[in-house]
Amino acid sequence: xxxxxxxxxxxxxxxxxxxxxxxxxxxxxxxxxxxxxxxxxxxxxxxxxxxxxxxxxxxxxxxxxxxxxxxxxxxxxxxxxxxxxxxxxxxxxxxxxxxxxxxxxxxxxxxxxxxxxxxxxxxxxxxxxxxxxxxxxxxxxxxxxxxxxxxxxxxxxxxxxxxxxxxxxxxxxxxxxxxxxxxxxxxxxxxxxxxxxxxxxxxxxxxxxxxxxxxxxxxxxxxxxxxxxxxxxxxxxxxxxxxxxxxxxxxxxxxxxxxxxxxxxxxxxxxxxxxxxxxxxxxxxxxxxxxxxxxxxxxxxxxxxxxxxxxxxxxxxxxxxxxxxxxxxxxxxxxxxxxxxxxxxxxxxxxxxxxxxxxxxxxxxxxxxxxxxxxxxxxxxxxxxxxxxxxxxxxxxxxxxxxxxxxxxxxxxxxxxxxxxxxxxxx
Amino acid sequence: xxxxxxxxxxxxxxxxxxxxxxxxxxxxxxxxxxxxxxxxxxxxxxxxxxxxxxxxxxxxxxxxxxxxxxxxxxxxxxxxxxxxxxxxxxxxxxxxxxxxxxxxxxxxxxxxxxxxxxxxxxxxxxxxxxxxxxxxxxxxxxxxxxxxxxxxxxxxxxxxxxxxxxxxxxxxxxxxxxxxxxxxxxxxxxxxxxxxxxxxxxxxxxxxxxxxxxxxxxxxxxxxxxxxxxxxxxxxxxxxxxxxxxxxxxxxxxxxxxxxxxxxxxxxxxxxxxxxxxxxxxxxxxxxxxxxxxxxxxxxxxxxxxxxxxxxxxxxxxxxxxxxxxxxxxxxxxxxxxxxxxxxxxxxxxxxxxxxxxxxxxxxxxxxxxxxxxxxxxxxxxxxxxxxxxxxxxxxxxxxxxxxxxxxxxxxxxxxxxxxxxxxxxxxxxxxxxxxxxxxxxxxxxxxxxx
Numbered sequence: 023x024x025x026x027x028x029x030x031x032x033x034x035x036x037x038x039x040x041x042x043x044x045x046x047x048x049x050x051x052x053x054x055x056x057x058x059x060x061x062x063x064x065x066x067x068x069x070x071x072x073x074x075x076x077x078x079x080x081x082x083x084x085x086x087x088x089x090x091x092x093x094x095x096x097x098x099x100x101x102x103x104x105x106x107x108x109x110x111x112x113x114x115x116x117x118x119x120x121x122x123x124x125x126x127x128x129x130x131x132x133x134x135x136x137x138x139x140x141x142x143x144x145x146x147x148x149x150x151x152x153x154x155x156x157x158x159x160x161x162x163x164x165x166x167x168x169x170x171x172x173x174x175x176x177x178x179x180x181x182x183x184x185x186x187x188x189x190x191x192x193x194x195x196x197x198x199x200x201x202x203x204x205x206x207x208x209x210x211x212x213x214x215x216x217x218x219x220x221x222x223x224x225x226x227x228x229x230x231x232x233x234x235x236x237x238x239x240x241x242x243x244x245x246x247x248x249x250x251x252x253x254x255x256x257x258x259x260x261x262x263x264x265x266x267x268x269x270x271x272x273x274x275x276x277x278x279x280x281x282x283x284x285x286x287x288x289x290x291x292x293x294x295x296x297x298x299x300x301x302x303x304x305x306x307x308x309x310x311x312x313x314x315x316x317x318x319x320x321x322x323x324x325x326x327x328x329x330x331x332x333x334x335x336x337x338x339x340x341x342x343x344x345x346x347x348x349x350x351x352x353x354x355x356x357x358x359x360x361x362x363x364x365x366x367x368x369x370x371x372x373x374x375x376x377x378x379x380x381x382x383x384x385x386x387x388x389x390x391x392x393x394x395x396x397x398x399x400x401x402x403x404x405x406x407x408x409x410x411x412x413x414x415x416x417x418x419x420x421x422x423x424x425x426x427x428x429x430x431x432x433x434x435x436x437x438x439x440x441x442x443x444x445x446x447x448x449x
Numbered sequence: 450x451x452x453x454x455x456x457x458x459x460x461x462x463x464x465x466x467x468x469x470x471x472x473x474x475x476x477x478x479x480x481x482x483x484x485x486x487x488x489x490x491x492x493x494x495x496x497x498x499x500x501x502x503x504x505x506x507x508x509x510x511x512x513x514x515x516x517x518x519x520x521x522x523x524x525x526x527x528x529x530x531x532x533x534x535x536x537x538x539x540x541x542x543x544x545x546x547x548x549x550x551x552x553x554x555x556x557x558x559x560x561x562x563x564x565x566x567x568x569x570x571x572x573x574x575x576x577x578x579x580x581x582x583x584x585x586x587x588x589x590x591x592x593x594x595x596x597x598x599x600x601x602x603x604x605x606x607x608x609x610x611x612x613x614x615x616x617x618x619x620x621x622x623x624x625x626x627x628x629x630x631x632x633x634x635x636x637x638x639x640x641x642x643x644x645x646x647x648x649x650x651x652x653x654x655x656x657x658x659x660x661x662x663x664x665x666x667x668x669x670x671x672x673x674x675x676x677x678x679x680x681x682x683x684x685x686x687x688x689x690x691x692x693x694x695x696x697x698x699x700x701x702x703x704x705x706x707x708x709x710x711x712x713x714x715x716x717x718x719x720x721x722x723x724x725x726x727x728x729x730x731x732x733x734x735x736x737x738x739x740x741x742x743x744x745x746x747x748x749x750x751x752x753x754x755x756x757x758x759x760x761x762x763x764x765x766x767x768x769x770x771x772x773x774x775x776x777x778x779x780x781x782x783x784x785x786x787x788x789x790x791x792x793x794x795x796x797x798x799x800x801x802x803x804x805x806x807x808x809x810x811x812x813x814x815x816x817x818x819x820x821x822x823x824x825x826x827x828x829x830x831x832x833x834x835x836x837x838x839x840x841x842x843x844x845x846x847x848x849x850x851x852x853x854x855x856x857x858x859x860x861x862x863x864x865x866x867x868x869x870x871x872x873x874x875x876x877x878x879x880x881x882x883x884x885x886x887x888x889x890x891x892x893x894x895x896x897x898x899x900x
Contacts, residue, residue, distance in 0.1 A: 086506065087478035365542040372484035384485075412481050413546050 024324035025331040026317065028062070030297040031191040031216040031275045033150040035062035035122035038288060038332055039316050042279050042300035043068050043126035043152060043195075045097065046310070050110025054117060059310040060317055063122030065300060066111060068099035068154045069143065070128040070166070075101050081228040081239040083254065092254035093303045094228045096239070096246055098160045099128055104142065112146040123147075124193065127184075128154040128166050131176055136183040150190045153181065153215075155206070156197035156222025158249045168222065171197040174209035181213025191216040193277060196262075198255075199225050203262045207272045218266065219277035219300065221259045223249025252303040256281030260294055267295025267340045283312075285319035292332070293339035347432040352424040355403035357382075357396045363416040366392055370407035370417060378406045398422070457704045460731035461623045464757075465529070468551075473558040477506035480550045483542055488552060491540035493879045494521035498537055502555055514563035515570045517556055522595040522882070523588045523634050525564060526617040527875045528557035529626045532751040536875070564633045573641040574601035579892055582607060582664040584651045584830075587615020588874045589861025590670035591638050592881025593888075597668075598641035600889050606643060607660070609650035611701075613638075615672055616874065619697040622724045624731065628700055657833040661856060666888045669834065669843065669852065669859040670881060673824035679716065683774030684820075688782030692717070692725035692821035699728055709733035711816040714785055716740050716771055718748040720871055722821035723755065726763040729819065737763045738813075742770040742790050742803040749871045768792075770803065772810060774818055786812045798868025827863065842866050849887035850880060858891075860884040 026037040040063035041047050041056055048067045056064055075098055083092035100107060115123045125143040129135040140151060154161075155171030162169040170176045177194065184192050194210035196203055198221035207218050225247050229238035237245025259280020266272045278296030282288055283304035291299050304312055324332060359370070359382075371394055374382045381400035385393055396407070408417040468476065480502040488498040497516055504513035517524040533539070533553040541549035563570065581597050583590045586608035594604045612618050614631035639645060649655060651671075660667050676691040678684055692715065698705075713729040715722050718741035729737045739758070741748060744767045748755065759765075768790040775784040789809035792801035826841025837844045837853035843864050845851060850858045860880035865872040 087474045365545040366483075366487070367481045367542045368484035368486075369481060 024321055024329060025333075026062075026320060026324075027331075028298045028333060030122075030277060031150070031193070033063070033122050033124065033191050033193075033217075035298065036120055037062035037317055037320075038292065038298035039313055040064060040122060040124070040277070040298060040300045041305065042302040043124075043154065044302040044306075045095075046302060046305045048100065049102070050114045053110075053114050053123070056305075056310045056313075057114070057118040057121050060313040061121070061310065062298070063124065063149075065124040065126050065152050066100075066107065066148075068126040068128045068157070069104055069107055069139065070099050070161075071130075072103065073098045073101055073160070076241045078239045078241065081248070082252070083228065085254075090252055090303065090307045092226075092228075092250055093252035093306065094226050094239075094248040094250045095223070096159050096241075096248040099126075099154070099157065104139075108142060108146045111143070111148060115147045115149075122149045124150040124152050126152045126154050126195070128157065128161060131165060131170055131180055133183045133186075136180060137187045140184055140187050144189055148190060150193060150216075151184065151188055152193040152195050152219060153184060154195050154222070155180070156195050156220075158197060158199055158223055158225050159247060168197040168199050171195075171206060171222070172200050174205050177206050178209040178213040181210050181215050185214035193217040193219050195222055195279075196220040197222045198258060198262055198280075202265075204265050204269045204272060207266045207269070211272055211274055215274055217275040217277060217297070218272070219279055220262050220266070221255070221280045223251045224255055224258065226250030251280065252307075253281045253283055256287060260290060263291060263296055264294045264340065264343045267337060268343055285316045285323065288316065288320065289323060289335065292335050293337070294343065295337045295340050297333075297336055345432075347435075348430050350428040350430055351434065352426040352429050354422045354424055355405075355419045356398040356401040356422055357403070357405075357407050358398070358418050358420045359394050359396055359407075360416055360418065361393045363413055364394060365413055365416070366394070367412060368394070369410045369412065370394065373406050373410045378402070378404050382407060454704055454706060457706070457709075457732060461699060461704065463627050464624045465554075467561055468554050468558045473505055473555060476551050476555060477502045479543075480506070481542065487540040487542060488537040488550075491536045492520075493536070493873065493875045494524075494527075494882070495879075496520040496524065496537075496556075498552055501559060502550065502552070505555055505559055510559055510562040511566075511568055511570075513559035514568065517559055518563070518570050518637065521875065521878050522592040522638065523617060523631075523874060523878045524556060525560035525630050525634055526588070526621075526626055527878065528553050528560055529630070530617075530621055531873070531875050532753065534753065535751070560630075564630065569640045570637060571595070571599060571641060573598045576603065577601035579603065579665045580605070580663070581666045581668060581888060582660040583668040583670060584660070585615065585668075585670040585672055585861070585863075586610075586613030586635070586645055586647075587670060587672045587861060587877065588617060589672070589863075589877040589881040589884075590615070590668060591634060592878040593668045593670060593858075593860060593885045594643045594881075595638045595641060596882050596885035597888065598638070598643050600885070602889075604643045605664075606638075606645040607649045607651050607655065608645055608647045611647055613645050613647060619700055620693055620721070620724075622696055622728050622731075623700055624727070625724070652830045652833050657830070657835075661834070661854070665856075665892055667834075667857045668881070668884055668888070669831075669836070669857055669863055670861045670877075670884075671827045671830060672862040672877075673865075674827055675825050676721075676820045676822060677825045679771060679820055679822065681771055681773055683776055683782070686774055686776040686782045687780050688776075688816055689774060689818045689820065690725075692721050692819050693824065695819060696721070696724055696728055699732070704732065706733060708817060710735050712814060713737045713817040713819060714740050714771075714813065714815050715819045715821055717821035717823070718743075718750055718765075719821060719823070720750045720754050721824075722819075723750045723758045723763075725819045725821045727758055727761045729817070730761045730763060734817070737761075738766055739763055740766045740769045740771060740787065742768065743792065743800065744768060747792075747800045751871065768803065770805065771818070775812065782816060782818055783814065784812045785815050785818060786810055796868070800868070824862075831863075839866075849890070850884040851887060851891070855891070858884040858888055 043065040085091040157167030161167035194215040275297040278291035279300040501516040537552040583606040617631035713734045773786040790803040793804040843859040861877035
């Protein structure tokens with residue numbers, strides 16, 4: 023059994039799986055149920071001034087018959103009195119002292135408001151604070167959430183105000199609804215953040231009802247944009263984590279959020295630089311019990327790899343993530359079809375023919391049996407055929423040794439530039 | 450007897466449940482949507498199966514039903530009676546990885562939707578002024594008529610029975626194929642302006658000559674007739690039935706209790722024999738046995754029909770042939786004398802010929818004997834049309850279904866040769882389509898030649 027415990031900027035938890043600040047962490051009852059199930063930590067649903075919610079609030083994308091590929095909400099922060107939440111946080115932490123209880127906070131961008139709420143939540147014994155600069159709907163219209171989170175100066179200033187009084191580690195939760203998340207991440211670091219978490223939800227309109235022409239979801243015939251999350255957003259979140267992880271001036275731990283449903287997703291986020299992960303949609307879909315497999319699967323993975331502590335995998339893939347200009351132009355892979363495994367659905371053929379480089383031939387063997395073959399000399403190694411292939415092992419992408427040494431675009435341009443600087447006639 | 454007539458009626462409700470919406474969506478999404486898919490090639494009517502399944506997945510059920518019915522005018526019936534594991538599902542590439550898509554059930558799902566919503570799927574083509582008579586309103590005739598009407602022909606179907614649909618309407622038990630399915634298919638054809646003259650037997654109510662004189666072309670799609678005589682003693686006793694007639698009765702008349710508690714033997718082992726046997730079980734027979742002079746290997750019934758019969762409790766007696774039906778003083782069947790058989794040399798059709806084992810005769814107590822040893826040919830009618838035939842099988846040019854009379858095209862069971870296993874509804878439908886296209890070619894060619 024590997025050591026699954028983590029330490030994120032001083033916040034310790036027995037495993038890297040936290041519940042994200044969201045409907046599953048709305049109450050002490052829920053968070054305690056989650057802890058009973060095995061969750062390592064929970065970020066309490068955002069505390070702030072009391073709000074009013076609407077009905078209905080959620081919607082989801084089904085894809086090819088599968089439910090909840092993507093999920094969206096227009097729910098606001100907690101709708102319960104602060105005193106009630108604080109009392110329940112206190113009770114929860116008392117009952118589960120080894121779990122991380124982090125308070126998510128959102129108030130108006132005023133110094134005294136931040137000071138006041140930080141003091142009140144730290145008084146009940148939270149392990150850390152998470153500043154919600156990401157919520158994209160409702161609160162943003164009042165200058166909070168992502169309205170703050172999209173302006174680096176506001177992120178820096180508010181983080182600074184919090185840090186003036188905070189005694190526990192401060193995590194700044196970032197919005198993905200921005201061109202370059204490293205700008206706000208850096209601002210958070212400048213403001214003194216101990217860690218950053220990402221991503222919050224992405225602006226979204228889930229759909230339009232084909233019969234009523236209402237938005238999905240709608241509130242009395244009217245809709246608004248919501249926050250998008252769930253499995254569909256994972257690649258977006260992973261990219262943002264990776265960008266922050268490799269950024270030289272963003273040197274604080276990252277709590278990864280966005281479409282994490284399984285232990286495998288968690289491993290990917292951690293390899294890409296996250297110290298731990300936060301989960302919401304998968305729990306909304308299946309309940310707290312999914313933690314059992316997340317812990318179990320992570321354990322087996324680490325044991326199989328001979329890794330003693332989950333902390334040892336953090337950031338191990340970051341150096342492999344780079345810019346396009348650093349990729350080797352002379353590296354080549356080609357598709358190879360294993361006809362013993364192939365079931366002849368011709369999916370690879372038609373995708374290559376219509377959407378790629380027309381390099382798969384439909385042939386017949388001496389018995390008249392159809393088979394597919396890649397013309398390797400014409401294959402550009404795009405992966406499309408292997409992506410659409412429904413059978414594992416039927417198409418392998420095979421490395422072809424290059425006659426040329428590695429050469430990236432940046433290296434190539436550097437050579438060209440140096441040659442032209444020397445005024446050498448390259449013809 | 451504890452069985453009431455309403456119990457029997459329940460027995461005749463369709464056995465296979467339809468897919469629920471959710472099941473259909475999940476199954477449709479499992480389809481790989483193969484390119485140049487083998488299932489299409491395995492379907493005698495060439496239904497674009499991946500396309501109709503994709504349309505189920507996308508929620509375009511009308512489009513799905515249309516894709517099916519375009520290729521197969523009796524596609525709703527075929528969804529129920531096709532031996533799919535030998536055809537489309539047998540060709541599914543997923544046989545080699547997981548499990549094949551339930552194509553038949555999805556086809557039923559889409560066509561059921563169209564039936565429920567009373568959809569009319571096709572329109573007649575612009576009238577071209579030409580007329581075609583279709584003799585027989587079964588799968589082949591309906592199929593030919595539908596395609597001809599789409600091409601602008603004025604089509605009249607001559608149907609001897611009270612309703613069109615042929616085998617699908619009268620010859621397949623209700624618990625496998627309810628009549629309303631067949632009627633919907635008939636109505637689809639009617640909606641194209643095809644006139645269906647029911648209760649009109651060509652050769653009796655109207656002569657072949659009249660058709661040949663008054664129509665530009667004739668489609669002969671009369672199928673087959675009654676079950677032939679066994680040629681054994683006692684065949685006219687009370688309690689001997691023709692399987693086709695028995696099934697037809699259950700589809701056209703109120704169910705009776707005449708088989709309740711009876712011991713039944715069915716002679717033959719094709720799909721009609723299976724239908725006769727399961728029909729008897731569901732009519733309350735106490736014991737039903739199928740007697741077949743060969744073995745399971747030579748049986749022509751589809752595997753799924755055989756499995757279905759076994760589940761219904763039908764017993765099979767292989768290598769057993771009837772020799773004599775014995776009755777009591779009132780002329781009622783009481784026993785059947787059988788003889789055991791063994792398989793000898795292969796026949797002309799490749800199946801080993803059954804030979805009686807001398808001295809192996811034995812008798813069984815039975816109340817009812819159902820004959821299902823094939824069907825007779827409509828020889829008189831074929832003669833009346835003056836067509837060349839081979840023992841009642843109309844001879845056609847395999848390229849275009851044209852008979853020895855160039856105006857007459859034949860398709861379906863009327864050209865089904867012996868020794869080819871079971872005639873399939875789906876093949877009849879395809880032949881009907883092809884005969885229609887051949888007629889179109891024949892008549893447009895005639896025009897261009899005269900022009």
